[in-house]
Amino acid sequence: MKLYEHEALGAIFKKYKIPVPRYIFATEMNEAVSQFVEKEPGVVVKSMVLVGKRGKAGAVKVVSDKAKVAEVVKDLATRDVYGEKSIGALVEEKLDIEKEFYLSVTYSTKDRAPAIIFSEHGGMDVEEIDPKLIHTHVIADVRSVYPYQIRQFLTNIGFSDKDLLRPLSEVIVNVYNAFVGAECRLLEINPLVVARSGDKRKIVAADAVVILDDDASVNPAIAYGARSAQGRPMTQREQDAILIDQGDHRGKAGSYVELEGDIAMMTFGGGGSTVTAETAIEAGLRIANLTDIGGNPPAEKMYRISRIILSKPGLKGVLVCGGTASNTRIDVTLGEGLAKALDDMNAEGKLDKNLVWVVRRSGPEYVKGLKMLHECFERNGIRGEIYDSQLPITEAPIRLKELLIKHTGYKPEQVV
């Protein structure tokens, strides 16, 4: 889960002694911001959004004329940045920047170890830095990380500013300790600046990108509040879906990402859901959501996610698709949970009979479960086909496409 910059500064950088500019966060222009600005010769104002490349979108502004601060704060605290609404503004002291470095810590799967990534040529997007100027230090032993190792790394890569060797190596170790201690997947500072302060120089983190491990020992969604990774507020259906798994660890049915399409996806298992969604897209179907149900959820959970998935307006078809489950009961999930959702929706007049369905599923009690679902289709007048594992899993979306074209005149996307 990604943190907003002000969250990273307040919760993590401070604790691990990573030097940052003086700052204040505000959702609107207020007295505290005015007092802060009064003491600074100049400030930098940034929109608080999760999306990157804010500078290029005009969402980071240097303000030297104090009369203009209120206007800029008001604008940046509420504007849309690449379609994401800002939740407030970060107002920081304007640093007297001498040079800019790039620094990040992340896990390198190539080495299966944490890696410190450093460049003397920061300040621009990391993709734009010449790869030859980016250097990596792999942490081969997580039990012992010391500044001297960082100094060896820096001298090996020909770091040019010898006076900074000690302070920079100490800051980098603090950043590494923050990465490990706060259980991050990524901690990125771009730029890490060398700023003049009187006749002295100091190292300051002028940006903070923190992505926490969703599986961290303290769940970040609890610590910081759940948020969509898509850089947009969660839809009502997404919020409703999250509630399904809360306080009930039996199986998982609450993952739901809403998309713009017209084919409802009721898919099972991480790998199975991914290949099914992918094949649907490759076949030209416009999928309406992603979901990933698994771990043998009880009928009640399946009932709730089914109703959420089917409540999206404008649907044309439904794909219920999973592999051969080892654990998830097919009679419970499809025969009871899904079937009851369809019965209830029909009774409430909320079931769209024009939908075309394809079901493909196998696993424990599938013979019983698929029969129960077929009976449900019969009594509710639902049109579709039900397959077991004789049909390869990824042929199911293709069968659905064929039925949609024949019965509804569906026009698939032309996929390049």
Add this chain to the structure above:
Amino acid sequence: MKGTVYLNDKTGVVVIGATGREASQVIKESEALYPGIVKAGITPGKGGSTELPVPVFDTLAEAVKDPKVGKLLNTALIYVPPVSVLDAVMECLDNGIKVLYIITEHVPIRDSEIIFQEKERRGAIIVGGTSLGCFVPSVGRIGAIGGKDPSVAFKDGGIVVISKSGGLTVTTAEMFKRRGWGTYMALAIGGDIISNTTYSDVLKQIKGDPKVKAVVMLGEPGGAYEEQVADLITSGGFDKPVAAFISGRFQERMPEGVAFGHAGAIVERGMGKATDKISRLEAAGKKHPVKVAFYYHDLVKAIESLGVPRDFEDSTAEHVKPLYSTIQR
């Protein structure tokens, strides 16, 4: 030795967290299907319990000293909650267990990293986290893989299935069984970011095994483990036919960082894209027997085109008919 280093006729399993809901069900099911592979279970505070078909101990130290089962224990199956996995792994390594399966999902990455580095120092084999286990039809199984009736998916043959996804491991074995190829081994390596056993690790272990006719690998976006296979094959480190399917191309049309499927599947900073993995494997296929399937179900055609002989007859009808239909085709 019959089987592989991951599961063979000498394998003796101790289950850590044995009396939990999932673990106890798996022990009972596995012992009914393949008696004698699971030898003991560990649950602190439940030592001496008779609720399982195997003896239960409070600590692994007691189990390895037990005169009946102690000497037979060489493989651990870990079913404890995510925050206890590191502890369980250390208990196993310190008590001399050399092959471990971590079934638990959502192990904190920080703990996974400590586990990986410790395993490297000790020279142990760890599969997972998020493994579903291992199936070797000629020997038996470890974990829940294949469920109550594994014969639906598994029949002895020459294909090795390696997959990050547990569910797809079984689904793939079944797809091939229907078309005439049996499984020599199916291993669910898990989709965690720090994977203790990667595709390449497995290929290096099985490369000299004459029973292996071909490998089917199922990859996902994120990380570099699929790319490592291309490198291994290109450098001559594995020369048997490999059919690969990499899922997740569609994620490239979505905003970066959209989490879907496994933890390791999040594409960050343009690294680990499915299309890059596919092109790396396809490049390896120019000089080596490697074929990448465009659709998942094309894996069968890929194995066919690589000239891998069938283990038994193709049992699939020309055109699969639905079990039930309420619509006109």
